[in-house]
Amino acid sequence: MTQAVSDKPANAAEIRELEKRAFAVRRACLESIASLGVGHVGGSMSVVEVLVALYFRHLRLDPADAKAPDRDMFVLSKGHAGPTLYAILAEKGYLDRELLSTLNRGGSSLPSHADRLLTPGVDMSTGSLGQGFSAAVGIALGLRMDGPRPDGTLRRCWAIIGDGESDEGQVWEAAACAAHYRMDNLIAFMDYNKFQIDGSTESVLDIRDPVAKWEAFGWKSLRVDGHDFAALDRAILEARKAKDKPTMIVLDTIKAKGVPHLEGKAESHNAPFGPVELAATLKALEREEAARG
Numbered sequence: 311m312t313q314a315v316s317d318k319p320a321n322a323a324e325i326r327e328l329e330k331r332a333f334a335v336r337r338a339c340l341e342s343i344a345s346l347g348v349g350h351v352g353g354s355m356s357v358v359e360v361l362v363a364l365y366f367r368h369l370r371l372d373p374a375d376a377k378a379p380d381r382d383m384f385v386l387s388k389g390h391a392g393p394t395l396y397a398i399l400a401e402k403g404y405l406d407r408e409l410l411s412t413l414n415r416g417g418s419s420l421p422s423h424a425d426r427l428l429t430p431g432v433d434m435s436t437g438s439l440g441q442g443f444s445a446a447v448g449i450a451l452g453l454r455m456d457g458p459r460p461d462g463t464l465r466r467c468w469a470i471i472g473d474g475e476s477d478e479g480q481v482w483e484a485a486a487c488a489a490h491y492r493m494d495n496l497i498a499f500m501d502y503n504k505f506q507i508d509g510s511t512e513s514v515l516d517i518r519d520p521v522a523k524w525e526a527f528g529w530k531s532l533r534v535d536g537h538d539f540a541a542l543d544r545a546i547l548e549a550r551k552a553k554d555k556p557t558m559i560v561l562d563t564i565k566a567k568g569v570p571h572l573e574g575k576a577e578s579h580n581a582p583f584g585p586v587e588l589a590a591t592l593k594a595l596e597r598e599e600a601a602r603g
């Protein structure tokens with residue numbers, strides 16, 4: 311059985327706890343990539359805070375029962391950020407921490423892209439961009455058809471898509487469908503880190519004003535700093551109150567956030583990252599964490 315989640319804004323002490331979690335998750339994720347020597351550093355680092363906010367505050371889950379029948383469901387549609395999800399699942403107790411060093415090796419239960427048949431706590435296999443978001447819409451519809459929990463709340467589906475992923479036409483078919491069916495149990499995030507595999511999102515296919523786009527598709531849409539826990543928490547609480555509409559929270563993020571030599575650079579997408587880069591990055595992260603007190 312899952313426990314109800316708080317509907318109060320996070321206080322200062324709770325925000326500080328989330329920051330500490332983000333530090334731990336960032337470190338665990340980077341250590342797992344460094345053990346392999348290469349990986350999706352950029353898009354994994356830009357979603358650390360949103361995943362921490364979801365898994366440590368807003369998703370209704372039971373880590374002791376990955377398939378709890380009353381749980382919320384989550385789809386990491388930009389499935390190449392799997393390493394961050396695995397670090398989160400390890401922090402939550404779904405996975406043994408030692409498994410993280412098997413990332414993307416033959417026979418591992420932690421492939422580069424999320425796989426629901428291999429990893430406890432993963433609800434949807436993703437990696438082919440666009441498909442996860444369609445699945446999230448179908449899941450949310452199914453959860454609503456199942457009816458509310460005994461306490462009257464509806465199970466939600468949550469999803470994260472990339473800004474480059476939004477070049478997929480399939481994203482916009484799913485968007486239209488979710489608005490048509492007034493799916494207020496679907497809350498999604500666009501990781502607007504401004505880069506994709508081939509360069510800046512603006513140069514590959516300009517998304518223009520993402521909030522206006524989502525609103526035009528019939529969604530409630532908000533835009534916040536995706537690395538600011540207080541802002542994230544407020545936006546998610548607002549989305550949880552939405553009626554008759556799905557919500558898209560556009561996250562202003564920095565690709566490779568926290569990795570000094572790759573931050574905000576297109577080459578961070580799938581980058582060489584070994585023990586030397588790890589050591590320099592951890593030094594910078596530890597300095598930043600110490601400055602927070």
Ligand SMILES: Cc1ncc(C[n+]2csc(CCOP(=O)(O)OP(=O)(O)O)c2C)c(N)n1
Pocket residue numbers: 352353354356388390437438439440471472473474475476501503505506507508565579
């Ligand atoms: C259908 C499909 N086409 C191409 C790819 C290869 N691919 C992997 S990641 C990526 C770029 C995605 O950009 P974005 O969504 O902005 O990811 P982020 O910057 O957040 O990592 C591409 C094209 C894929 N996984 N799926």
